Amino acid sequence: MLEDVQQLSDDAAKLAASPVWPLSDDELTDCLQAAYRLEQAASALQARLVRQAETRGVPARHGSRGTAAWLRTVLLLDPSPARDLTERAAALGRQPAAEQALLDGHADMRQAAAIADVVDSVRSGLSELGDVSAGEVEEVTQRATTTLIEMAGRLPAYQLRRVGQRILAHVAPHLAERAEAAALARQEARAHQAREFTWSMPRDGIVRLSGRLSVEDAATVRAALEPLCAPVAGDDRRPAQRRADALVDVCRLALRSGDLPDSGGEAAQVAVTIGYDPLTQALGAATTDSGERLSGETARRMACDARILPVVLGGAGQVLDIGRTRRLATGALRRALHVRDRGCAFPDCDRPPRWTDAHHIISWASGGATSLDNLVLLCRTHHRVVHHPDTSWRIRLGADGLPEFIYLPEADAQRHPRRNLYHPRH
Template identity: 35%
Template sequence: MFENRGKVDAVSTSGSTQISRTEWWREDVGCLLSRLLESESVQRREAAVQGEVMAELERRGIRDTTGYGSLVRLLQETLNIPHAEAKARAARALALNGTRNLTSGEQPPQAPATAQAAAEGAIGTAQIDEILRVLDKLPKTVPVDQLEQAEKILAELARSAGPREIRAAGRRLISQLDPDGKEPKTRDPKPFQPEFSIAPHRDGGHQIKARVDDETSARLQAMLDPLAKPRPATEEEGRDTRTQWERRGCAFSELVRMWAEHPDLPTQAGEATHIVVTVGLKELRSGIGQATLDLLGEITAAEARRLACDAKIIPMVLGSHSEPLDVGRAQRLATPAIRRALIRRDGGCAFPGCDAPAYRCTAHHVVYWAHHGETKVDNLVLLCSVHHKLIHHSEWEVRIASDGLPEFVPPAWLDATRTPRRNTIHLRT
């Protein structure tokens, strides 16, 4: 498929050997992405083969056949890898391939379905380790057939999901197979007690440490979020370069000041600053071309369309002769009622594998507002800022399925079948 791309050629020059590698800068993006996926699959398959070799060495007896005291020691000293990595590789190999010992005889693999997916190059070490962690948390009292079914579910999920989704699915499986959980150490556990402390810091500031219940935490986050948004860029200050934690620190200080001075606090439904985008009708509909953003200057039409999802935009649409065709109202923002419905449906960022909570998300129009898309639940989806930009600037597509839930269609270079994917992290148990 790739001819000689990626291969290393030996070239003789004046009696010496030089290494000539593929000049990847000559290749198009499609080739680079395909090569990236292919090389990852090859590495995963080779890792699975290496695991099979480790398991066979363990079956034959490491000490008797190699002189090393354990498989971990063998890997550490022969492969020159850290002890922690050697231990992880050994545990992974034995869990996927099984082993044999003198006391209990042949030990079948703990995760055969996971081993099969690994052998195909469909999953990597991080996904395997997450599956094994979930299986290890299940109690021994769970019937074998249920354990096997749980492992198959996780292995199949891992083919198109990352560790976070596997972890979330694992929590749901554990709650179903072991609903009572671990027995508490004390019969009468101590009731939860909130804590709050302020201590001076050596840099002149103060360190605040708190321990609160779920409701208080949710309320605090809802109050901080509208205050912690990045400042609009200005000619004097430029763009806001503060980190998320720095913005939240400033937001907390502002919240305290507001509490001291005003009884009414901002809510999660607080509105963003009004800004004006001037854009041609053709550019607005296509997303190609330039627009002018009030206070910022020129931006692309695609950026203006993306901003319209999470800021109160007043679009000034111009015709072919720069005449104003429509100075619209800020009607494309989701209402508080619609947002509550989206939070109930999506739980947080709906993009597959993302665990961003709802308070960090904006409502994105599936059919763009510029393309006559309506501001209603069936045409909106919650997306965090990262995946909001990805949807606007990549080949990923989002749509609302027949069951009313959002699903995402991956690019062809990632999945030739373009099988729709969903976020399973926010599923309600």
Template identity: 40%
Template sequence: MEHIAEAGSEQLDAVLDLVAALAVRVRGNASEALDVVSRIDALCDRLQGVRMDLLHEAQVSGEPGLSAAERLHATNRVSLSSSRRDVRLACDLSDRFSLIAQAWRDGVVSGQQARGIVAGLKHLPVAMTRLQLDACQTELVGFADRLDPDELRVVAERMAEVIDPERAEALEADRIERDARIAHARRALVVVPDHQGSMLIRGQVPIADGELFLAQLTALTPSAASYRLTGELPDRSARRADALVRWCGIAAASGQLPATGGDRPQVLVTLGLEALVHGMGAGTMLASGEPLSAGEARRLSCDAHITPTVLGGASEVLDVGRTHRFFTRPIRAALVLRDQGCVFPGCDAPPAACEGHHTRPWWSGGTTCVSNGVLLCPYHHRLVEPDPNRSAQVQWQILIDPGNGLPWFTPPRQIDPARAPRLHHRFLLRGTGPPPSQEQDWARSLPQVARDPQ
């Protein structure tokens, strides 16, 4: 047996050498390179089909007490969960879906198409005869040149309409009901810190609840254009994360969340006075004990739904912020009337998704009033929150025009060397004049030697 394996290994190595040589020959020619990629994919698919046969053989003829999946995992090249999935599929192909297995080995279907077909067919009635199951497989293999793996799975799930059209509707209803029960039983949401500055969120919900969740999240997802001036080009997953934060802000601002112990949900943050004023040190999220950067603590200290506890040098409590000390309902109502949403140029976040921001930080003596406040979404609030350890020239600055009360944004010099003030497009039709030219008084206390903006 060892001689057979060695001979086969030498032949496979020879094939790999030929493919590597072919890859060298097509360098510089995109069309030919993609053609070779397609041929390699087809070859890999056929090899994977043969691999499935070998996995089934190893499972049925292996030594008792040690499964093929465990032996495969022992090579350290594949996880145990992946090994078990592959062995289950190999057994399904051999026991029930032999025509799909043959089409996979022959290169008629790809590995992904084969997996999609099997996943769909496993939803069909168990009472199906062998002839009926073979008829389904033959039909589906015929669609392989026209349908992708997901489409083949959907068609496979509906093959009962071909096999038993009279009972198809009832069978489909039973399947959907069974799936709904399973989905409800499996619903879960896990939220845990990764201890590296992030919170990991993963879970699953029934499809109807998931569609509702996705619809709301999509409505709140910022447009790519709203990030244009930030120097960042986040992908859709990052923008959806920002949308989830918006959603939490809307819920927090609604005043309709249930009270616990007589109080509304809020976040408690402890931070040292040095961290608050000078950016030295860090804060702590009281609920989880996770550390929080000084910049994040300063941003959170602006918001009405955060209660910062300021500690002195010996950790004595110097001040406990109360929600009514921050942007009160009347002040917020005035900001909503004036700003109509996030005022950062290009952002489309609605007022309910925004936080109040002091243009002159309250840690620098700024007051909580309409003339010193603007609405910002959490993403842009984090972007413009001043850092006392960096030069004003490398930070965004906001100046409220004393004449009309509109907020102008001066970009950092790494984004615009001229630092030309910007105004949100929603204010451009209000008869605005030139931007104010005076510098914010508090900004003069920041370092005048620009540091690396990164």
């Protein structure tokens, strides 16, 4: 077998290096389908080899904690694909019919794994009903397997899983309602145990978030995020970007609420260490309390937030300042801002006060005071706009003490001030 596999691998590598431009459109499509079929057959072989290695105890003899860890070492896999291969090999081992469908080309690896998982769920669900005989369990399970394999000719894996949730309505309607109730109870229990939320180490300034929630918890999170995700005129953010911003906004609101537990004896907050050049009187790059680097521009914007504690260092690393109470727009001052601005003061933004930062018109880093006549409420999006190095917006208070925004393009020589007309004033 080893020689055959090596020969097949060599042949596949030669084919992969062959020019494909001479192929017609139909030939290109046919070759793509055949190459995918080859990949799936190889995946089936991988799954069988993994199961045999498990049966023989090979991972344990190599000192691995489990099969996935062994695969990471042997195949140099990342954790996620190593777990996927382990789980799919086990699923196909439990459901030979699904594996045979993969070998026969009637399903790909993901479809076969989905069929195996659904059939496992059907069998365990029927067995838990108590009054269904073993013979009927096997008969219904077989019908479910056959039906799902037939559906694999038309449906991708994720749709097979969705159809599988109600497969008994197709093959055993007299048992479907009771089995569904039992299945939902099991599903909710598993979801509760499987809930998780993780984030990666930063890479190129990006932290990848990953998590799993139960249906109930996901509905709660969605209810909190969706009001902040709705597209508005002039908003060019992608839906995924709006959701990411909404998640941060919800967390910023929680920090401002004062209801979070203390962390290390202090109120929950982000600490940012900022370099300061006394010659240029400019802030340099910053470091968060978790050790991540931020640009000076981002640090200046964050310094407006009452839940950001700036630690300013001089050239020799000495601590020049650890925040200042007068920097934070809290208590009566924050309430006065709410009364005056009614929400984000940027022209015609509709964000309410609780979703805003108190922005220093003359920056705190430049000696600006934390006072009513030097502060304006801005939502996160518009806070970023006015802090951008290339921003054309300037802010001032008008004769009546209300914020005005002046756009400074070359074509607008008159510099007409603009105000927020959305928030009502009494």
